[in-house]
Amino acid sequence: MSDKNEVAAASQKPVVQSERPKEAEGFGGPIGLDIGTTNIVSARARGASIQITKQLNAFFTVPASKITGMTLLKNDVLYFSQNGSYYIIGNAADTFANTFNTDTRRPVESGLLSAREDEALNVIQSIIKTLVPPPKSQGELVCYSIPGDPIDTKISVLHHDTILKRTLQDMGYTAIAINEGFAVIMSELAEESYTGIGISMGGGMCNVCFSYLSVPVFSYSIQRGGDYVDTMVGAAVGESATRIKLIKEKELNLLKEPRNKIETSLSIYYEDLLENLILSIQRVITTSESVPRLSKPISVVLSGGTAMPAGVREKFEKLLKANRLPLQFSSVRMAEDPLNTTAKGALQLAIAEEK
Ligand SMILES: Nc1ncnc2c1ncn2[C@@H]1O[C@H](COP(=O)(O)OP(=O)(O)OP(=O)(O)O)[C@@H](O)[C@H]1O
Ligand SMILES: [Mg+2]
Structure with missing residues (x-):
């Protein structure tokens, strides 16, 4: 199986209910997405309520082998294969890191896509795909959060923003960025x-x-x-x-x-x-x-x-x-719900834009 197919196989598998409720899959409508250093959170309107799904924005690598691959798939652990390793992504990465008494690695550092981790892009794209299903119709709206430019450095958020926008557009969405503070x-x-x-x-x-x-x-x-x-x-x-x-x-x-x-x-x-x-x-x-x-x-x-x-x-x-x-x-x-505020604000903007 190619690397790409393995990502697909892993991310198409139904995930534990709390991480990606089955309803999220076929349910259209605008999405709010908070891509944070620690967590990635998606928000979607469902009748009068908002459905939140989230994953840790983290990964953990283990050596690739057939038996490990089969066991991970059987246990709904999300992963993809690259360069002889399995990249375990999202919440499961934390469980692995704790078990092995070490730390997870992160695709985002200090709010921006990491330049240190070569794999950052693959990891973040794979995690996003576990939370954002393919759109029901081409061009559905997703509003994703980006940080403001850091005040104390010359770093710009342009690279981070462009990569995320392309990722969502390639999935078939119309992607609009929202500043994280404005989402609040x-x-x-x-x-x-x-x-x-x-x-x-x-x-x-x-x-x-x-x-x-x-x-x-x-x-x-x-x-x-x-x-x-x-x-x-x-x-x-x-x-x-x-x-x-x-x-x-x-x-x-x-x-x-x-x-x-x-x-x-x-x-x-x-x-x-x-x-x-x-x-x-x-x-x-x-x-x-x-x-x-x-x-x-x-x-x-x-x-x-x-x-x-x-x-x-x-x-x-x-x-x-x-x-x-x-x-x-x-x-x-x-804020009423501090860990989900950014995703909810992004959803509000997506809903307003759709109208
Ligand atoms: N109850 C709590 N008390 C203190 N800190 C907490 C608590 N819950 C989470 N945190 C901390 O909040 C941070 C994660 O918050 P949040 O999910 O808002 O960040 P993020 O959006 O992923 O990151 P960023 O916006 O900086 O890119 C972590 O540093 C975590 O340790
Ligand atoms: Mg945040």
């Missing part, structure tokens, strides 16, 4: 006429967008997020970033006094991340010529996995108040 605004600020600041704090980045009546005024990213916290804390306390990530996701509460050196270090690097984020907002607002003078205070919405620990919202609000900005804020609030 689309998902959470409809009642405020899409006016306010949307922030997505993810694994590799924090994305910020300020929009006035649905028109983005500025958007950008900083290439720091949950991975930065895990790596820095791990190095400070002599633990692996993977272990720090597990502790952070399970136990971190920034409203409580740290109980040990890991929690102390987590609170230090969270504070550092939030300060950096607020300073970047201050810098952009004070140097931008196009920030509108608004008569009413605006809302800030925080989303993404890194915004989830208790106390992040409160700390962000405190720092925002301490930094005098030429804008007035009415509230800092959490």
